[in-house]
Amino acid sequence: MADELLDTTQFTNGPKIVQPVEYNQRDLIIYALGIGSKDPRYVYENNDDFAAFPTYPIVLTFKGDAQSTLPFPPPTMGAFGLPPLQGVRAGLDAEKKIEKVCELPKDGAKLKITGRVVGCHKKGSGALIDRDFEIVDDNGKVYYKISDGAMLVGAKDFKDSGITNSKSHPPPKDTAPLHTIEEKTDEFAPLLYRLSGDYNPLHVDPDFAQMFGFQKPIIHGQCALGYVSRVLLDTLAGGDQRRYKSIQLRFASPVIPGETLVIQVWKKSATEYIFQCKVKETGKVAISNGLFELNPEAKL
Numbered sequence: 001m002a003d004e005l006l007d008t009t010q011f012t013n014g015p016k017i018v019q020p021v022e023y024n025q026r027d028l029i030i031y032a033l034g035i036g037s038k039d040p041r042y043v044y045e046n047n048d049d050f051a052a053f054p055t056y057p058i059v060l061t062f063k064g065d066a067q068s069t070l071p072f073p074p075p076t077m078g079a080f081g082l083p084p085l086q087g088v089r090a091g092l093d094a095e096k097k098i099e100k101v102c103e104l105p106k107d108g109a110k111l112k113i114t115g116r117v118v119g120c121h122k123k124g125s126g127a128l129i130d131r132d133f134e135i136v137d138d139n140g141k142v143y144y145k146i147s148d149g150a151m152l153v154g155a156k157d158f159k160d161s162g163i164t165n166s167k168s169h170p171p172p173k174d175t176a177p178l179h180t181i182e183e184k185t186d187e188f189a190p191l192l193y194r195l196s197g198d199y200n201p202l203h204v205d206p207d208f209a210q211m212f213g214f215q216k217p218i219i220h221g222q223c224a225l226g227y228v229s230r231v232l233l234d235t236l237a238g239g240d241q242r243r244y245k246s247i248q249l250r251f252a253s254p255v256i257p258g259e260t261l262v263i264q265v266w267k268k269s270a271t272e273y274i275f276q277c278k279v280k281e282t283g284k285v286a287i288s289n290g291l292f293e294l295n296p297e298a299k300l
Helices: 025-034 056-063 075-079 189-196 206-211 221-237
Strands: 017-023 090-100 109-123 126-136 142-153 179-184 244-251 260-267 272-279 285-294
Touching: 017 056, 017 075, 025 056, 025 189, 025 221, 056 075, 056 090, 056 109, 056 126, 056 142, 056 189, 056 221, 090 221, 109 142, 179 221, 189 221, 221 244, 221 260, 221 272, 221 285
Parallel strands: none
Antiparallel strands: 017 109, 090 142, 090 244, 109 126, 126 142, 179 260, 244 285, 260 272, 272 285
């Protein structure tokens, strides 16, 4: 009966939550190394063009203002909890969008992350939960906007509410990719990437991984996001983070450390590129529905 379904507007109409976040130059370098960067603009603090790699702010949803290792889930993530729907068996990262509004201070900063649940919709065998975040300073200046889609597997008996940020960006069926780039992931990438704030043992503990049905630990989804973002920025904009505007994607299947990513890119417009990422060893799509946006080149 419809009247027995949970009204989810109580979650999607809630107030914004505010949490402190903090990072320093060391944090920026550790993140860049964790996504496989060797570019001195992101791994050497004395480089004239040193800057935060543009997808760095995604880790602040885990790290918060912590200066050491964290439990999982970490307090900042817990503050932006998911709706307690019935039947949930697991929660999975589904979709992300990371949009740069202003450059992050390259010397580090104490900022805030504000956010809330904005959508709850039935999808497949569960619920897609949309959350929107902003990275801001004390004066309300917005540096980044982040959209997060989480899949609650098994969720049932609820009414849809709010908005969804989910969008499909399928590759053109009859057009060859403009670029096809292979990028081998580092066998030890999760050991380094976790130092940016995501200490989920699924990515480093073989016994824990097997409990969740994986033969071995898998790469963090957001680490794979970083690898792909770096390859796209290098290929399409010479690695210049000032050209970065946004990335949006959907996580389709896991990547094992050491596997090779095959990133295919199609040009949609002068500043928009559709992409998908497969695992070379298996042929499986790891990242789908990708849209990478650049700022126009500055004219002299």
